[in-house]
Amino acid sequence: MNLCVIGTGYVGLVTGVVFADLGNEVICVDKNEEKIALLRAGVMPIYEPGLEEMVARNADEGRLHFTSDLSSAVRKSDVVFIAVGTPPKEDGETDLSQVEAAARGIAGAMDRYKVVVNKSTVPVGTGDFVRNVIETNRVRNVDFDVVSNPEFLREGSAITDTLCPDRIVIGAPNQVVAMKILELYAPLERPMIITDVASAEMIKYASNAFLATKITFANAIANLCETVGADVTQVAKGMGLDNRIGPAFLQAGIGYGGSCFPKDTRSLLHTSEKFGCPFPLLSATIRTNDEQPLRFIGRMREAMGTFEGKKVAVLGLAFKANTDDIRDAKSLDVIQALLAGGAQVTAYDPIAMENTKRVYPQIGYAKNAFEAAEGADAVVVVTEWNEFKQINLERLKAAMAGSLVFDGRNLYEPAKMKRLGFTYHGVGRGGVHHRAVTTVSD
Numbered sequence: 143m144n145l146c147v148i149g150t151g152y153v154g155l156v157t158g159v160v161f162a163d164l165g166n167e168v169i170c171v172d173k174n175e176e177k178i179a180l181l182r183a184g185v186m187p188i189y190e191p192g193l194e195e196m197v198a199r200n201a202d203e204g205r206l207h208f209t210s211d212l213s214s215a216v217r218k219s220d221v222v223f224i225a226v227g228t229p230p231k232e233d234g235e236t237d238l239s240q241v242e243a244a245a246r247g248i249a250g251a252m253d254r255y256k257v258v259v260n261k262s263t264v265p266v267g268t269g270d271f272v273r274n275v276i277e278t279n280r281v282r283n284v285d286f287d288v289v290s291n292p293e294f295l296r297e298g299s300a301i302t303d304t305l306c307p308d309r310i311v312i313g314a315p316n317q318v319v320a321m322k323i324l325e326l327y328a329p330l331e332r333p334m335i336i337t338d339v340a341s342a343e344m345i346k347y348a349s350n351a352f353l354a355t356k357i358t359f360a361n362a363i364a365n366l367c368e369t370v371g372a373d374v375t376q377v378a379k380g381m382g383l384d385n386r387i388g389p390a391f392l393q394a395g396i397g398y399g400g401s402c403f404p405k406d407t408r409s410l411l412h413t414s415e416k417f418g419c420p421f422p423l424l425s426a427t428i429r430t431n432d433e434q435p436l437r438f439i440g441r442m443r444e445a446m447g448t449f450e451g452k453k454v455a456v457l458g459l460a461f462k463a464n465t466d467d468i469r470d471a472k473s474l475d476v477i478q479a480l481l482a483g484g485a486q487v488t489a490y491d492p493i494a495m496e497n498t499k500r501v502y503p504q505i506g507y508a509k510n511a512f513e514a515a516e517g518a519d520a521v522v523v524v525t526e527w528n529e530f531k532q533i534n535l536e537r538l539k540a541a542m543a544g545s546l547v548f549d550g551r552n553l554y555e556p557a558k559m560k561r562l563g564f565t566y567h568g569v570g571r572g573g574v575h576h577r578a579v580t581t582v583s584d
């Protein structure tokens with residue numbers, strides 16, 4: 143099939159290259175000419191395992207093209223994917239201006255029937271909005287359909303998630319157009335759900351809000367574990383073995399971040415308020431997650447007495463492992479608090495340091511974790527990189543001047559850390575604070 147994908151961010155680029163890999167003719171469009179020039183030269187705008195090789199292979203074999211000429215890309219395509227950014231506005235509402243611009247571009251270029259597919263994460267009702275924009279701006283009286291086909295890929299595993307999604311959601315106005323999109327995905331042999339446009343749009347938000355709430359529930363349990371002397375990693379294991387709960391997204395930590403959960407939970411809350419349908423559970427998730435890094439930082443301050451004059455190593459800057467993305471990364475909150483308190487900060491991350499330098503040029507950046515920890519009073523682990531999980535702890539301890547480790551991802555075993563001479567603080571690893579005492583009277 144001939145396809146074009148408007149927007150070469152995480153979703154657009156990965157979708158485009160995977161469809162090309164499945165044998166389609168794909169044109170990736172972006173208004174940023176510099177980005178297109180770099181993509182043509184094989185330079186990726188983002189770090190994503192396996193992406194560069196897959197782009198190179200499909201471009202070499204002539205199935206994948208890059209352009210900033212939206213009109214010609216639309217004219218050459220049967221199916222047009224919209225995968226542009228949908229950033230949040232100040233009040234949490236989703237900014238649809240890039241979606242609108244793409245729809246206007248499609249309207250101006252359409253010369254025959256097109257299927258327009260919304261892949262960006264957009265609030266319920268955006269399918270109708272896109273239909274209206276195209277209808278009122280189309281230059282020729284040609285027919286089209288608008289489909290919702292939300293994307294569930296995660297950063298860091300975007301290619302594998304796209305090749306092997308848990309489900310493919312197709313929200314279509316009729317069966318014929320649904321079958322056309324289904325045909326595109328058929329080679330993946332994954333479960334598909336065909337539904338109406340509004341339900342498909344809601345599936346995406348409901349899923350992300352549910353996962354964000356699941357993490358937040360684990361974090362709330364972790365906070366309670368700290369007080370009652372339980373270990374949240376054990377609790378999560380015990381909960382996760384219940385098939386109805388499952389172990390995924392139960393890892394307590396310093397709070398969820400990234401480009402999706404914070405934005406999507408706020409957008410869904412905005413939708414619920416707009417339609418006069420309050421969602422207090424979601425408000426509580428958002429509030430609890432905002433408080434989670436503050437709580438962690440409070441714990442650091444309590445253990446260190448003061449940040450003033452302390453040398454602190456921050457291990458991990460990305461909002462999660464296997465990405466260089468620092469959007470809403472909790473490392474930024476930690477660094478901000480440390481700097482405000484007068485600490486001297488040295489950070490290390492395998493790939494997210496360049497992005498962080500733009501936000502915090504004033505801190506030190508090390509070549510590796512040991513260099514960051516050199517002479518440090520405390521080490522803070524913020525991202526669950528494998529290289530931190532496997533780190534030589536004896537060497538880390540030897541590099542440090544102090545013994546404090548604040549583990550925002552529960553990567554280490556408290557007993558082992560104690561044995562090695564660290565003063566260890568995880569998240570929800572009980573016994574650290576007060577153990578509740580129960581007495582049984584007869």
Ligand code: UDX
Pocket residue numbers: 293294295296297298350353357390391392393394395396397398399400401402403461462
């Ligand atoms: C998420 C959704 O998973 C994906 O389906 C959607 O398309 C985009 O948003 P992503 O933001 O890339 O993907 O990362 P994800 O792996 O979901 O992690 C999000 C945040 O939650 C990270 O900060 C991560 O560290 C945190 N997290 C995740 C936890 O704190 N605990 C967990 O158990 C899982």
